[in-house]
Amino acid sequence: MTSIYRSLNLVLLGPPGSGKGTQAKVLSEKYQIPHVSTGDMLREEVRNQTSLGIRAKEIMDRGELLPDDVMAAMILKRLDREDCARGVILDGYPRTVEQAQVLDGILAELGRTLERVVLVDVPDEEIVRRLGGRRSCPRCGRVYHVVYNPPKDGKNCDDCGVPLIQRDDDREEVIRERLRQYHEKTAPLVDFYSNRGLLVSVDGSQSMEAVTASIMEAIGSPVGQ
Numbered sequence: 001m002t003s004i005y006r007s008l009n010l011v012l013l014g015p016p017g018s019g020k021g022t023q024a025k026v027l028s029e030k031y032q033i034p035h036v037s038t039g040d041m042l043r044e045e046v047r048n049q050t051s052l053g054i055r056a057k058e059i060m061d062r063g064e065l066l067p068d069d070v071m072a073a074m075i076l077k078r079l080d081r082e083d084c085a086r087g088v089i090l091d092g093y094p095r096t097v098e099q100a101q102v103l104d105g106i107l108a109e110l111g112r113t114l115e116r117v118v119l120v121d122v123p124d125e126e127i128v129r130r131l132g133g134r135r136s137c138p139r140c141g142r143v144y145h146v147v148y149n150p151p152k153d154g155k156n157c158d159d160c161g162v163p164l165i166q167r168d169d170d171r172e173e174v175i176r177e178r179l180r181q182y183h184e185k186t187a188p189l190v191d192f193y194s195n196r197g198l199l200v201s202v203d204g205s206q207s208m209e210a211v212t213a214s215i216m217e218a219i220g221s222p223v224g225q
């Protein structure tokens with residue numbers, strides 16, 4: 001695809017396992033803007049065994065959220081990079097009203113604005129099914145599902161050929177806690193953004209392709225399409 005959206009700062013909002021990461025990867029290619037996932041950034045810190053990574057792993061394995069000030073420092077550093085100048089697809093940030101206010105401040109400081117917030121809506125029972133079957137590539141991070149989106153040979157990454165793994169926080173009791181955290185701390189963002197006229201909601205329980213089409217219809221196609 002050669003055409004690009006002129007500028008698009010987009011937040012993907014939704015419960016754990018609603019498909020934010022899956023959609024963000026596709027949209028990032030279509031709109032030619034980076035996919036910024038705070039979950040992926042934290043997992044990289046864990047892999048590199050940094051002091052933040054060691055602290056983050058404990059919190060993530062319990063299904064809880066990291067403190068807002070830690071996340072603010074991380075996201076400011078990332079959004080200030082040159083590749084975000086034409087926009088960004090945020091996946092996993094903001095997750096609290098305080099984080100949303102911090103994001104407003106960061107974007108204002110950088111001379112940018114938030115164009116759209118897309119809520120990827122999926123019922124809790126489907127979330128548990130999806131996360132229980134999720135597998136990912138430890139090398140490139142590509143995400144699969146044992147039933148909905150299996151790798152070609154059933155166990156190795158199609159791109160890297162290495163065995164897929166299950167995330168430590170995809171155990172049922174942790175999934176339940178992540179959902180609890182979502183409903184308590186993140187769901188208030190639906191009203192927060194809706195009141196500002198920024199929110200569009202899509203049915204995330206459709207097929208992956210249908211969800212992509214719904215999001216693109218809601219936010220508009222890249223320029224020239």
Ligand code: AP5
Nearest residue numbers: 016017018019020021022038039066092130134144145208
């Ligand atoms: P994070 O990595 O952001 O996890 P999450 O929000 O819980 O979201 P997931 O990555 O689990 O799911 P997803 O919506 O991306 O779904 P996916 O596309 O993979 O955060 C992890 C942890 O880090 C947090 O718990 C917290 O501790 C910490 N953290 C991160 N950000 C933070 C912040 N801002 N503040 C504080 N703490 C923070 O899809 C799921 C599965 O479903 C896959 O198997 C996929 O193949 C399948 N699937 C996707 N779409 C479909 C479809 N349409 N039909 C069928 N299957 C589908």
